[in-house]
Amino acid sequence: NAGVTQTPKFRVLKTGQSMTLLCAQDMNHEYMYWYRQDPGMGLRLIHYSVGEGTTAKGEVPDGYNVSRLKKQNFLLGLESAAPSQTSVYFCASTLLAGSPGELFFGEGSRLTVL
Amino acid sequence: GQNIDQPTEMTATEGAIVQINCTYQTSGFNGLFWYQQHAGEAPTFLSYNVLDGLEEKGRFSSFLSRSKGYSYLLLKELQMKDSASYLCAVMDSNYQLIWGAGTKLIIKP
Numbered sequence: 308n309a310g311v312t313q314t315p316k317f318r319v320l321k322t323g324q325s326m327t328l329l330c331a332q333d334m335n336h337e338y339m340y341w342y343r344q345d346p347g348m349g350l351r352l353i354h355y356s357v358g359e360g361t362t363a364k365g366e367v368p369d370g371y372n373v374s375r376l377k378k379q380n381f382l383l384g385l386e387s388a389a390p391s392q393t394s395v396y397f398c399a400s401t402l403l404a405g406s407p408g409e410l411f412f413g414e415g416s417r418l419t420v421l
Numbered sequence: 422g423q424n425i426d427q428p429t430e431m432t433a434t435e436g437a438i439v440q441i442n443c444t445y446q447t448s449g450f451n452g453l454f455w456y457q458q459h460a461g462e463a464p465t466f467l468s469y470n471v472l473d474g475l476e477e478k479g480r481f482s483s484f485l486s487r488s489k490g491y492s493y494l495l496l497k498e499l500q501m502k503d504s505a506s507y508l509c510a511v512m513d514s515n516y517q518l519i520w521g522a523g524t525k526l527i528i529k530p
Contacts, residue, residue: 349425349510349519349520350508350510351520352517409466410454412464414463415461415463
C-alpha cells in the first residue's frame with residue numbers, strides 16, 4: 308500500500324535555484340493538495356487540484372507553481388527559491404473535498420534554502 | 422478572519438486522561454477534524470465531527486459544540502506512544518480546511 312508518496316524527502320537549495328517536488332497517489336483520489344508546515348503555525352495551503360488538468364491557488368501561493376497533468380500526480384515547483392521557502396512540504400489527497408473523508412498525507416519533504 | 426486556537430503544549434501522565442481544546446472562528450462550517458502528528462512524520466486522521474455531541478473511538482473521543490465554536494479531543498488511558506502533536510482543523514464554507522497550529526502533548530511515565 309503506497310498511498311501518497313513524495314519525492315525527494317530532503318533537499319538543500321541555494322537562493323535562486325529551482326526545483327520540483329513530486330507527489331504521487333495510487334488511491335484514485337480526485338483532490339490533491341500541497342501544504343507547507345512551519346514551526347508554531349498551522350498547515351498552510353499552497354495550491355490544490357480538484358481533478359486532472361485543474362489547479363487553484365491556496366492561502367500562500369506566491370513563489371510556487373503546480374501542475375496536475377495526470378490524476379495520480381501533483382507537482383509543486385519553485386522557480387527561484389528564497390530562504391523564506393525553507394519549510395516542510397506535505398502533499399495530501401482525498402476522494403472528494405466535501406465528504407467527511409480523511410486527508411491522506413505523504414511523508415513530507417524537508418526543504419532548506421540557503 | 423478565520424482562526425483556530427488550541428494550546429501550544431500540554432503535559433500528562435501515562436495512564437491518565439487529557440483533554441485538548443480547540444476553539445474556532447471560520448467562514449461557515451462543514452465539519453471539524455482532529456489529526457495526530459508524531460515528530461518528523463505526516464499527520465494521520467483521528468476523528469471528524471459535523472454534528473454537536475461526542476464521538477467515541479476506542480481510547481479517543483471528540484466533542485463538538487457548533488454554537489460555541491468549540492471542540493475537544495479526549496484521550497483516555499494515556500500511553501507513551503500518544504506523545505505527539507494534535508492538530509485541529511475546520512472545513513469552511515468553501516470546503517477548505519483551516520488548521521490550528523497544533524498542541525504538543527508530552528506524556529511522562
